[in-house]
Amino acid sequence: MNADWRHPALCNWFAGLFAVELTQEQLLAYQRGEGDAVLSSLAELPGLASTVQRLRNAFTGLTLLSHSRLELAADFAAMFLMDGQNSAPPYASFYSSEGNRFFAEPQERMQERLAASQQEVSADFREPSDHLSVMLEYLGEGFDAFLNKAEKPESGPTLDQIKAFIEEELLNWLPAFAARCEKVSTVSDLYPALAVLLLEFLKGLPALDETPINIAEKAVSGR
């Protein structure tokens, strides 16, 4: 399978979901099925269909709750916003350094990558650069630049460089992250399912082919 427009778009979709809680408006949109196209395109990728179904079930299950947005926000907090003891902090450093410290070597490496591309984390987000969503957005931009190489051949990473980033900076900690996500007590299965889905999605990427890209399907990222 080739890298195509879906990859940067899905990276950014994941980045958005791990960055911040869903609003009532977003949740209702998912429950009305407006996210089906995104979920279906994920389900088309090799090996993801059953986890996508798990995520769909989680969205459906939320309709049974009386304060679904608030309960989901509490799940988000329990999963990603609390402490290093019980939650699954979405930072590469937490899984890579001794003492589960924040701002360890992975953050430094990510900081260097961003600096090299004259970028920094948005002031609104106020998170370390090894936050999962920052790394996913960086990955999405990488895909974007790769897919647009036909227009700007001098810029953007090679597919091998993208694969190396996925393997060395994401897949080195995301299994531990997803395992922790599965252990956190939550009301909904949405975020644990999402963490597994992300892991499976990323695991599939190193198998992408280096064949020429389809210029007609030029990448457009967005969230």
Added chain:
Amino acid sequence: MAITRRQFMQGLASVSAGAMLGPGLLMRAAEAAVSAEGSWKTTGSHWGAIKALVKGGKVAEIKPFEQDKYPTEMIKGVMGVIYNPSRIRYPMARIDWLKNRENSDRTQRGDNRFVRLTWDEALDLFYEELERVQTTHGPAALHHSTGWRQTGQVHSCGNHMARALGMHGNSVATIGDYSTGAAQGILPYVLGSTEVYSQGTSWPLILDNSKTIILWANDPVKNLQVGWNCETHESYEYLEQLKGKVADGSIRVISVDPVRSKTQNYLGCEQLYVNPMTDVPFMLGIAHTLYTENLYDKKFIETYALGFKDFIDYVMGETDDKVEKTPAWASAICGIDEDKIREFARLLASDRTQLLFGWAVQRQQHGEQPYWMGAVIATMLGQIGLPGGGISYAHHYSSIGVSASGASAPGAFPRNIDAGKEPKHPSMDYKGASSTIPIARWVDSILSPGEKIEYNGSEVTYPEIRMVVFSGCNPWHRHQDRNRMKKAYRKLETAVTIDFAWNATCRFSDLVLPACTQFERNDIDIYGSYSNRGLLAMHKLVDPLFHSRTDFDIFTELCRRFGRHEEYRRSMDEGQWLRHLYNACRDENQKAGFKMPEFEEFWEAGYVDFGAGKPWVRHADFREDPELNALGTPSGFIEISSRKIGRYGYDDCKAYPSWMEKAERSHGGPGSDKFPLWLQSVHPDNRLHSQMCESEEFRATYTVQGREPVFMGPEDAKARGIADGDLVRVFNDRGQLLAGAVVSDNFPPGVIRIQEGAWYGPEDASIGSLDTYGDPNTLTMDIGTSRLSQATSANTCLVDMEKFKGAAPAVTSFGGPIEVEV
């Protein structure tokens, strides 16, 4: 059929509409100005001044300030505090409280989940609750408190909270503190001041003049590692000299203590073992010997003291109890051979003797008595006011005993509402309750509103506290009896905490606001709380992490909600306050001949030194002229007996110091048949109270199987089949905890130690659940020392222990709640 890009993007747009965060977590970087080498910055802390290497916006290395010759190991824990995985990263609210506010299910408190709020949402809620409580219930329903806060004069969080909340309305105030409450109660009657926070006789004079030094329940080598302001560790130079004098025999040091202390081990000095909580009988035996062997200083007593006869009548068995307090009588209680008591009394009287008391003996039931008796013995010895003689209650604290430079310390961001201003809600209607209560009785007040207690000659009526706010304070460490606290918290409508890590106080709150650490803000501090050795710049090392803010910002924004933020900050920002405090300090010091450079020069250098002070003797002025320099006692003299206290008619603090049996006491005392071990909860060796407990790598240097150590002697361990390194369940009728056994010859039979400040981590929010880490206040008793002080009695505590069997529960102390209920 495959999804088209168009379908995909439409769907994505639909589910992204109204997202809380706009697209694009990355943005074009500002000009990078970070050198690869980084830069060294200066800052201070309770643990001392430090230099920090900041590289790429991160603290990369920490080393001691050059002038600190005896830095504490604890500075190794600083980075673990800044980058701790239990940092509070966002404003958070307890979900059921968010849904139902004052009608929330309070049984879930401590276990309930939280949700993230924006700062605006969180501060709106905070303000709404203050409004609700003030308008519905008035000032009696609100209580706020601070504690050992982080250091720094601009950002001192207790001041920020007290000023902001004080501008909004009145509240229930407290008196005293958890460290020295009984001392603060009794010593003004006896010596005219609280003594515990006063400068003491300078160490060089003690070293030059004392022939005997008594460390009475005092462990300065352990406790001098930390200080109220930026600690200088200057006292250690003198302790090192004392060690030399102990070795060459020129000073005899005796540690009166059930435990072989860190100081005793360091100095290589003698120990006189005394049964726990029986110092007073021992002291009465000493007084009996001094009196009957005519070893006391009659002239000194006649000139400087009152009330000797009433006291000595008690000693000689001529008062109601008809018991003569002979060394033999004392020996049966305190465990010291009667001849040894006599020998000890003779030694004290034989030459210049300096008594140095620690604070632990007054943190027990009737804790006023050993302090009063100490003053009486010092008075009988007649050496108060002489260099190297008399009594001190504070040489283990914040380098007291290091001469003061004479320079002025900087002021601070104001704690109170400005003169002439009124709070938004000026009501002083406490609905018949007291506006001020003894600090250690706030849990009583929540549990029993309207109840009346006696306190220091007056009557206190407990107010009905409905809302609490804590900043720079961990009451779920400092207060006693966790299970009782759980009951009290089920009565509270709203609890707000401002802190930087998820401790139990946050977990049991409804609204948690993330303050940044002191290493994320600019400030200044005095270097040496009592020596005033210099002025230290506290350079911000890194920007506030995550969504944390300075207390200055938090409370400015709270005050903005009632339109008084400019008044609150006096229209000055952090930088202007820094300069304002510095320049005021500079003006003051220039008058006294201490030169300070312009602010910019000082800030660049990081420090200005005021030099060493001149030696000084406590109470020398009183000794020189007791009429002109009268003490602050009712009579102006040392009061061996107090008519004023006598008039109160308290049976737990009488007109003269006396021995009273405790509610529970080891070594044959009440309750020791059921729970035979005395648990002492001393100030920790590796923390400042509960501060730095969260620092994971540093904590790992002293924990046992990830738990707080419980220190015990080999006999008690062996009798229970416990080996060094085992997990141990420590328990009594009040609670139970897990701790890790450290078996040491320092501990005699019947005495165990768990250091206070260990973070509370119960298995769940139920009453009686097992504390998974080892907070000793799970087991301690929540009673007042007496009706005089109503202070903490933490060291009156009996327990038993057993080797823990089975699967140990995970430690829950260093995180948020985990339970899910819908």
